[in-house]
Amino acid sequence: DQQVKQNSPSLSVQEGRISILNCDYTNSMFDYFLWYKKYPAEGPTFLISISSIKDKNEDGRFTVFLNKSAKHLSLHIVPSQPGDSAVYFCAARSSGNTPLVFGKGTRLSVIA
Amino acid sequence: GAVVSQHPSRVICKSGTSVKIECRSLDFQATTMFWYRQFPKQSLMLMATSNEGSKATYEQGVEKDKFLINHASLTLSTLTVTSAHPEDSSFYICSASSLGVGTEAFFGQGTRLTVV
Numbered sequence: 039d040q041q042v043k044q045n046s047p048s049l050s051v052q053e054g055r056i057s058i059l060n061c062d063y064t065n066s067m068f069d070y071f072l073w074y075k076k077y078p079a080e081g082p083t084f085l086i087s088i089s090s091i092k093d094k095n096e097d098g099r100f101t102v103f104l105n106k107s108a109k110h111l112s113l114h115i116v117p118s119q120p121g122d123s124a125v126y127f128c129a130a131r132s133s134g135n136t137p138l139v140f141g142k143g144t145r146l147s148v149i150a
Numbered sequence: 151g152a153v154v155s156q157h158p159s160r161v162i163c164k165s166g167t168s169v170k171i172e173c174r175s176l177d178f179q180a181t182t183m184f185w186y187r188q189f190p191k192q193s194l195m196l197m198a199t200s201n202e203g204s205k206a207t208y209e210q211g212v213e214k215d216k217f218l219i220n221h222a223s224l225t226l227s228t229l230t231v232t233s234a235h236p237e238d239s240s241f242y243i244c245s246a247s248s249l250g251v252g253t254e255a256f257f258g259q260g261t262r263l264t265v266v
Contacts, residue, residue: 042226056155072254079159079241079244079260079262080258080260081154081156081245081257081258081260082194082243084254084255084256084257086240117179120166126241127193127194133244135182135247135248136253137196137199138184138245138255139196140186140193140194141193142176142192142193143193
């Protein structure tokens with residue numbers, strides 16, 4: 039049973055436009071959500087996070103939105119750049135020093 | 151962000167031999183380290199959680215006698231794949247976290263293990 043779901047395995051966006059990556063979760067105990075970016079044969083790199091007490095967190099071109107009632111979060115990248123092309127993983131955790139639970143990832147391709 | 155170093159980045163070994171992978175937190179004390187495994191085009195699957203100075207907690211389906219985890223200090227955890235078989239070939243990634251550095255986990259670079 040997948041607790042964190044990324045239903046779109048891939049997404050293509052033109053350079054300069056907005057990229058929207060979606061993530062759904064089922065475990066209501068999750069209270070912290072993160073997005074990671076991953077290149078092949080490398081470990082994930084932390085991008086941005088949001089705690090369950092907020093509904094939006096912004097960091098430069100990256101904004102994460104959280105809808106707790108819908109158990110849904112999204113990552114917005116604007117404007118998208120070719121260097122953003124990578125696999126993006128949504129992750130969630132519950133309180134304490136608990137392990138992250140990952141979605142399957144969405145491969146973003148930003149086309150120049 | 152905090153730095154986690156994983157070594158080696160790539161290893162090829164013969165079937166039946168053992169391989170040790172190291173994970174070090176370079177600029178913070180990692181009270182907890184997590185080991186993940188990633189199959190091609192799949193997500194990162196948690197294998198085990200290790201807390202410094204205590205035995206690792208393994209996820210269901212992960213053989214603790216095959217994947218030996220040691221977390222002897224606050225900066226080092228090791229994963230040893232014993233009696234490796236070709237089906238153990240995968241990408242292994244460690245992550246480290248500490249309550250002192252926030253709630254995000256930091257990842258090593260990963261190790262590509264190929265068993266021939």
